[in-house]
Amino acid sequence: MSRPQIADRLGRSDRGLLTYENCSVGELEAFALQRGIGTSDADPALTKTALIRILHHADDRLSFPRLFDLPPEVCVMIYESYCAHFSEEHLHMPTPPPLALVCRRLREDVMPVFYGECSFRIELTEPSARCRLVPKTALFFSTLPAASLARIRWLHIYMRFDSHRWQDEDEIAQIQLSGKGTKFSLQTMPYVNPDASERMPAEVQALVEQKLRPVLDAMLSRTQGRGHVVLMDIHRLLWAMQDSWTHYAFDEYRYEDTDHGAWESDSDY
Incomplete structure (x- = not known):
């Protein structure tokens, strides 16, 4: 098998498509007939290679014109599955997903699911009593329609502890709201930087x-x-968070930017 064939086989596997090479000629002919691309009367006995080529071409041109004919609950399941990919990251001022750009009807259906399924960042400036929302965060939430904002269920608070550090912002807390708005979960993060060994003091987490x-x-x-x-x-x-930075725990502990990073007490100086 050539390198391009291997790449094509892997690509089809990633897309969840059938490996036609493992099928018999009769099975391939049945697939072609079921999809309305059966052999013509002039060419009733295509070879297996030709049938595979026809089916591959049809797979690359997949379309489903009856999406809006499906029951609404089925459509929602499709949109949730589609948006699950975006929920793997904590989004910061995201653009609408590609599916929402197809037409107005899809945008109206997909965007509520998108906001309900995805996680969004609240990013703050360096820790101080005057910390602020970074411009991107402030712009995103201030321009988001109220109905879209109300659908958000996952919020992640981030903060950059040192503007000179090369690392990304540090996640401080995770917030999850229930779909019915009756309860929430709050988790403070034990580590300032997951890639380093420094640990946020328990006093700071509790605060x-x-x-x-x-x-x-x-x-x-x-x-x-x-x-x-x-x-x-x-x-x-x-x-x-501003109030937290004025509390004694943040006076007692401060982050020392060293090669490894560490939370150190004032008594160490």
């Missing part, structure tokens, strides 16, 4: 949780928009 939890409790207790994100919630989470 961050202590400041963030009342914001989330208030989201679940309000009568209007209960359990759903509104723009003011983003700012309240920011203010909670």
